[in-house]
Amino acid sequence: MDGVLTTAARDPQGTVVAAASVRHQPPPAGGRATATGLVDPAVRGRGVGSHLLDWALTAAAPAEVTVETESLTPAAERLFASRGLRQVFAKDVFRFDLGVAEPPEVPFPGGVMLAEWSRDAAGRFFAVYSAAFRDRPGFPGWSERQWVDWLTDDEEFRPDWTLLATDGQAGDVGFIGCAEGWVVQVGVRPDWRGRGLGAALVVEALTRMRAAGAREALLDVNVNNPAGALYRRLGFTPLGRRARYAAP
Numbered sequence: 202m203d204g205v206l207t208t209a210a211r212d213p214q215g216t217v218v219a220a221a222s223v224r225h226q227p228p229p230a231g232g233r234a235t236a237t238g239l240v241d242p243a244v245r246g247r248g249v250g251s252h253l254l255d256w257a258l259t260a261a262a263p264a265e266v267t268v269e270t271e272s273l274t275p276a277a278e279r280l281f282a283s284r285g286l287r288q289v290f291a292k293d294v295f296r297f298d299l300g301v302a303e304p305p306e307v308p309f310p311g312g313v314m315l316a317e318w319s320r321d322a323a324g325r326f327f328a329v330y331s332a333a334f335r336d337r338p339g340f341p342g343w344s345e346r347q348w349v350d351w352l353t354d355d356e357e358f359r360p361d362w363t364l365l366a367t368d369g370q371a372g373d374v375g376f377i378g379c380a381e382g383w384v385v386q387v388g389v390r391p392d393w394r395g396r397g398l399g400a401a402l403v404v405e406a407l408t409r410m411r412a413a414g415a416r417e418a419l420l421d422v423n424v425n426n427p428a429g430a431l432y433r434r435l436g437f438t439p440l441g442r443r444a445r446y447a448a449p
């Protein structure tokens with residue numbers, strides 16, 4: 202592939218046990234490169250990862266490099282730190298096993314009604330999303346159009362699992378957005394937090410997914426977001442940590 206360098210490590214039998222790649226960005230983002238790599242757990246702790254990382258940093262130079270991983274381990278954290286890389290982003294991926302466990306019962310706060318996604322209601326969804334996420338670090342400040350495209354321009358988007366919660370008096374107070382097998386986003390208006398609405402929305406989506414035959418539900422959440430505790434309490438288990446590192 203254009204602008205992509207790869208390397209692999211094999212064991213004495215010739216089986217690939219580790220691999221890394223560096224992708225140099227084309228203009229206008231030229232001067233930047235993204236590196237990623239994977240080491241088979243069976244050969245970890247033997248310096249293979251250090252070797253691959255050093256290869257990647259050399260292959261990326263002189264571009265400004267970002268190192269991405271889908272499965273951050275404590276050893277990888279130490280390795281990145283030892284090369285002067287700084288964590289710029291980290292998300293935990295959580296999984297709910299719909300094949301084994303039934304979602305817990307969580308009632309909606311009294312007076313809350315649900316409506317499924319429709320284009321006509323996009324502006325109302327967007328208003329609740331903005332109110333819920335405005336105070337999160339890294340809030341992108343997208344326009345309604347950008348956010349709606351991000352959420353719905355996906356073959357896997359599920360309008361019937363994407364729900365707006367409306368209170369008879371307070372108006373629109375929360376929402377959840379889902380795709381096939383994924384809880385994409387959940388948000389509750391700040392003045393409505395702590396009443397069980399977030400939990401009820403997640404459980405409602407899980408229940409709909411299970412009724413449709415889905416085996417699992419995944420979601421990811423920033424490691425510094427207290428919502429992680431909510432997902433654990435509902436029965437999600439951590440699958441792994443995605444992270445991105447950059448040279449200062």
Ligand SMILES: CC(C)(COP(=O)(O)OP(=O)(O)OC[C@H]1O[C@@H](n2cnc3c(N)ncnc32)[C@H](O)[C@@H]1OP(=O)(O)O)[C@@H](O)C(=O)NCCC(=O)NCCS
Binds near residue numbers: 387
């Ligand atoms: C996460 C969120 C949807 C939870 O909604 P909610 O209606 O307050 O959730 P519930 O009342 O069902 O549960 C509250 C739980 O959420 C967790 N929580 C999440 N954010 C919290 C916050 N800002 N302050 C306190 N608790 C928070 C706590 O673990 C709390 O657990 P507890 O009930 O055991 O104390 C809401 O805080 C929110 O909109 N946050 C901003 C958007 C966001 O980060 N969404 C999740 C990432 S996709």
